[in-house]
Amino acid sequence: YADTMRVPASKGLSLMKAKAQGGDIRMIYSAADCLDIARANPDRNVVFFAIGFETTTPATAVVLKQAKAEGLKNFFVFCNHVLTPPAMHHILKNQEKVQIEGFVGPAHVSTIIGSEPYETFAKDYSKPVVIAGFEPLDMLQSILMLIRQINRGEAEVENEFTRAVRPEGNMKAIRMMEEVFALRDSFEWRGLGSVPKSALKLSDAYSDFDAEKHFNLVYRSVPDNKACECGAILRGEKQPSDCRAFGTVCTPESPIGSCMVSSEGACAAYFTYGRHKR
Ligand code: SF4
Known part of the structure; x- marks a missing residue:
């Protein structure tokens, strides 16, 4: 998805920079787009970088069920879905x-x-x-x-959002997620560190589509930039403007921390709406 392209990664790279260096990395609007790419390129491996909270997880479950039903052999999911x-x-x-x-x-x-x-x-x-x-x-x-x-x-x-939110949630989506995913023991969050039982991986029934297994991916921690105060901001201890990098070296165009990447991130929202308040 679009936000993921700009996330700072190891070696000063991001998916955007890797694409600029020649990588075939495509931005998609829906998980189903990824399935279309896999169908249209049967001789190439297509990996969906599945990321997001419970909002985007059901869409990943749908494409995995579809890929299984079609018997696709060149479609894989790198699962980074997290739980609120x-x-x-x-x-x-x-x-x-x-x-x-x-x-x-x-x-x-x-x-x-x-x-x-x-x-x-x-x-x-x-x-x-x-x-x-x-x-x-x-x-x-x-x-x-x-x-x-x-x-x-x-x-x-x-x-307050009674027109869309029920106490029990969307049972159809929840059942689908339970079928396709399993809980990870722990997962490293940018700014928060390792959080137990806070993310999903593919269940055994869908392991043929698991990019981590197919490509033997080994997890490597990418430390946050030392100047980044995202952790303290997420914990409510600091304001974005307390960070020395805010609005100078770290901006929405050139984020160095996770809170500045998405327009919904605390630093990006503060940059857009709050930075002139003082
Ligand atoms: S302004 Fe940038 S570096 Fe500072 S806390 Fe926010 S995301 Fe991190």
């Missing part, structure tokens, strides 16, 4: 002094997993969660709901 609730647990568990007072729950992720997985954050950590839709009024309403809870000293899961 374990990352929230990790952030709350690993802070001496948790500065996060509440969560605005993600819209698209919650349409898949539902509102129930957030109950633990209200009950066990006393942190209110308000699941927000994507429109500006959704956001304003959700922030108001969250502030009201905090001011009243309450901690509950509220769903």
Whole structure:
């Protein structure tokens, strides 16, 4: 997907730079595009770099089921799908002094997993969660709901995005994900380090499509740039503008940390909307 192309990788490379150096790396809008490329090039191996939260995971499950049904032999998935609730647990568990007072729950992720997985954050950590839709009024309403809870000293899961999010989530998508994927013991997140049970790999039933197995890929950790404060920002301890690289050497055009890559990342959003506030 587009955001992945600019993610800083090892040796100063990114997929964009590797493409500029001659690699056949194509940006796609849908996982199904990748399947089309594999069908059109039966003599070449096609690897889908599957990445994203629970929002994009069902689409990867669909193409894997399709590839299996068609018996494709040249289509592989490099699975980097991650899970939202374990990352929230990790952030709350690993802070001496948790500065996060509440969560605005993600819209698209919650349409898949539902509102129930957030109950633990209200009950066990006393942190209110308000699941927000994507429109500006959704956001304003959700922030108001969250502030009201905090001011009243309450901690509950509220769903502002009721037109799309059900408590149990999308059961069809969840069942499909359970069939196609299995939980990894741990996974290294940029900015957060190793987070237990926070990501997915292909299940045994789909191992023929597993790029890690087929190409014997060995995991290599790529340390964050030393100047990058993404971890502290994700934990709510620092603001993007506290980072020395913000808006100077690190910009959306030339990100050096993960929070600046996607337009939804904290640093990129702050760069676009918040940097002139002071
Ligand atoms: S501005 Fe760039 S380097 Fe600084 S924390 Fe954000 S992503 Fe990391």
